[in-house]
Amino acid sequence: MTSGLLADLSIFVLALLVGFEVISKVPATLHTPLMSAANAIHGIVLAGAMLIAVTADNVVGYVLGFIAAAFAAMNVVGGYVVTNRMLGMFRAPAARQTAARQTAARPEAAQTAAQTAARTRAGQP
Amino acid sequence: MNAVIGLVYLGAAACFVIGLHLMRSPVTARRGNTLSATGMAAAVAATLVVLVDAGTVSMTGWVVLAAGASVGTLAGWYAARTVAMTAMPQLVSLFNAVGGGAAALVAAHDFLRITGHGGTLPARAGVPTVLDVVIGAVTFSGSLIASGKLQGVVTSQPVVFRGVRVLNIGLALVMFGGGAYLATGAPSRLVLALVALAALAFGVSMVMPIGGADMPVVISLLNAFTGTAVAMAGFVIGNSVLIIAGALVGASGGILTKLMADAMNRSIPNIIVGGFGTGDSTGTAVAGDGGQVRSVSADDAAIQLAYARKVIIVPGYGLAAAQAQHEVRELAELLEARGVDVEYAIHPVAGRMPGHMNVLLAEANVPYSQLREMEEVNPEFARADVARVIGANDVVNPAARRPGNPVSGMPILDVDHARSVIVIKRSMGHGYAGIDNELYTDPRTGMFFADAKKGLAQLAAAVKVLVG
Numbered sequence: 162m163t164s165g166l167l168a169d170l171s172i173f174v175l176a177l178l179v180g181f182e183v184i185s186k187v188p189a190t191l192h193t194p195l196m197s198a199a200n201a202i203h204g205i206v207l208a209g210a211m212l213i214a215v216t217a218d219n220v221v222g223y224v225l226g227f228i229a230a231a232f233a234a235m236n237v238v239g240g241y242v243v244t245n246r247m248l249g250m251f252r253a254p255a256a257r258q259t260a261a262r263q264t265a266a267r268p269e270a271a272q273t274a275a276q277t278a279a280r281t282r283a284g285q286p
Numbered sequence: 287m288n289a290v291i292g293l294v295y296l297g298a299a300a301c302f303v304i305g306l307h308l309m310r311s312p313v314t315a316r317r318g319n320t321l322s323a324t325g326m327a328a329a330v331a332a333t334l335v336v337l338v339d340a341g342t343v344s345m346t347g348w349v350v351l352a353a354g355a356s357v358g359t360l361a362g363w364y365a366a367r368t369v370a371m372t373a374m375p376q377l378v379s380l381f382n383a384v385g386g387g388a389a390a391l392v393a394a395h396d397f398l399r400i401t402g403h404g405g406t407l408p409a410r411a412g413v414p415t416v417l418d419v420v421i422g423a424v425t426f427s428g429s430l431i432a433s434g435k436l437q438g439v440v441t442s443q444p445v446v447f448r449g450v451r452v453l454n455i456g457l458a459l460v461m462f463g464g465g466a467y468l469a470t471g472a473p474s475r476l477v478l479a480l481v482a483l484a485a486l487a488f489g490v491s492m493v494m495p496i497g498g499a500d501m502p503v504v505i506s507l508l509n510a511f512t513g514t515a516v517a518m519a520g521f522v523i524g525n526s527v528l529i530i531a532g533a534l535v536g537a538s539g540g541i542l543t544k545l546m547a548d549a550m551n552r553s554i555p556n557i558i559v560g561g562f563g564t565g566d567s568t569g570t571a572v573a574g575d576g577g578q579v580r581s582v583s584a585d586d587a588a589i590q591l592a593y594a595r596k597v598i599i600v601p602g603y604g605l606a607a608a609q610a611q612h613e614v615r616e617l618a619e620l621l622e623a624r625g626v627d628v629e630y631a632i633h634p635v636a637g638r639m640p641g642h643m644n645v646l647l648a649e650a651n652v653p654y655s656q657l658r659e660m661e662e663v664n665p666e667f668a669r670a671d672v673a674r675v676i677g678a679n680d681v682v683n684p685a686a687r688r689p690g691n692p693v694s695g696m697p698i699l700d701v702d703h704a705r706s707v708i709v710i711k712r713s714m715g716h717g718y719a720g721i722d723n724e725l726y727t728d729p730r731t732g733m734f735f736a737d738a739k740k741g742l743a744q745l746a747a748a749v750k751v752l753v754g
Contacts, residue, residue: 166521172530172533176529176533180536181540183303183307190312190644190654191312192639193645196539196639196640198322199538200385202302203385203513204381205298206519206528207388208525209528210354212333212336213399214350215344222395225394227354228387230354231355234356234357235357235358235359235361236362237326242366243366243369243374245319245323247371247648251312251316253312253653
């Protein structure tokens with residue numbers, strides 16, 4: 162085993178362990194955005210596709226390079242955009258209650274909503 | 287120069303790790319994603335600098351690269367902006383497919399370039415090249431089939447045909463045999479093509495027999511595969527940021543696969559061998575003779591809800607299928623305005639991918655503080671006046687606590703601990719485990735037979751009438 166391969170293997174194993182550690186702390190609520198974000202991260206293969214695509218010097222090489230670049234770019238751009246869009250939907254309670262107060266027609270209903278809001282914020286049932 | 291580029295790559299890798307770390311909470315998650323994207327942009331920019339600096343890139347090379355990247359960017363952007371949240375699993379699966387495909391192409395291209403000039407692969411690149419092509423190709427075709435199944439283009443029923451085992455063994459032999467031959471440094475393009483084709487076919491025959499209900503596990507597993515393929519691509523071209531990013535994704539996919547399989551009470555090999563995750567019940571089955579079912583009207587259910595102090599909502603896939611997230615939230619807001627404490631209990635496999643139900647409810651404007659995980663919410667059921675189950679079945683079946691039936695040992699939501707239960711369901715149809723649900727015949731349970739969307743609208747109307 163060459164020292165280069167050994168170094169790469171060490172990086173791989175350590176990154177795997179860091180990944181297990183970091184990701185096991187993500188709550189189930191965010192598992193879909195997590196998967197989507199992870200998807201975007203493996204879009205880094207775009208860097209690989211770029212390094213490879215430009216070494217092409219024949220038709221087959223160009224075609225493979227084109228497909229690889231298109232696939233990887235789709236992966237990375239789509240992945241980040243859709244993750245951002247999803248995460249934008251996760252609203253904090255406070256933001257929503259402001260809206261609820263505005264829409265509540267009757268003052269007593271608004272008051273009850275505000276009380277509920279206060280309790281929710283305090284994290285009590 | 288090389289040192290600077292290397293440092294940028296290292297910084298990008300750090301951004302990925304910190305970005306994932308920030309996903310621990312919905313408060314910081316978005317910032318994490320932005321940080322991760324910044325790292326990605328820096329890595330891609332650094333790669334461009336490398337290419338420009340090398341000065342060996344032909345004009346055609348640049349055009350090909352720019353054209354490919356533009357096409358991909360536009361397609362990815364458009365898909366990401368327009369996708370409906372219910373269709374998220376298909377899209378994630380599709381992005382997964384192209385990522386795996388790109389990784390396989392990187393290795394294949396490298397192999398063709400080296401052998402095209404009469405050279406042989408350096409010894410250290412042999413094994414990673416083979417692994418990259420095989421895993422990447424399996425992921426590509428497998429994810430496309432999974433995406434098609436979720437979209438309904440490919441049947442979501444498990445497709446099992448005679449001789450599938452023999453076929454799989456044959457394909458595995460080609461992949462292992464051909465792979466081993468290539469790994470020794472043999473510069474045979476024919477063998478590489480054979481291995482790649484066998485891997486593509488294997489991806490199809492692996493996912494086809496898996497039913498719709500097992501999709502959360504399959505998507506997670508394929509995600510782990512792509513990560514590994516990308517890491518292998520990093521080994522092939524000697525780029526550490528690819529290795530790190532691939533390993534992170536591999537870890538993420540691995541964890542999610544395990545969590546999903548546990549939550550479905552299935553082992554991973556059992557799901558891959560496949561054949562019985564038949565998806566949703568057809569809704570035509572009739573009640574078993576297990577006991578009496580009490581049916582309730584919208585008005586009765588509305589009274590129960592309106593005068594409760596604490597209501598826990600249990601959304602299942604039936605809710606998502608009926609697109610009734612907004613109706614759920616409207617009814618919840620009506621109840622909250624009356625001072626009722628409302629929470630959502632989310633089972634890990636509610637939906638078609640890990641965490642899918644949370645995204646659907648977040649889209650409907652439910653604040654994330656009300657979305658509670660299974661372990662966290664289970665003790666709360668004993669204090670709830672009403673548990674309202676919408677389109678969920680096996681995950682609330684108390685039979686799971688007893689041995690000797692198909693759901694034994696499956697983690698469930700303790701809905702039967704609530705003082706009363708209202709189940710909104712179209713019929714007495716079975717879940718995918720195919721057994722009667724004891725919750726439905728519990729004397730405290732009232733069944734409200736309706737489509738989730740219409741039923742919730744009726745309930746909301748009844749509550750409104752009730753409270754004036």
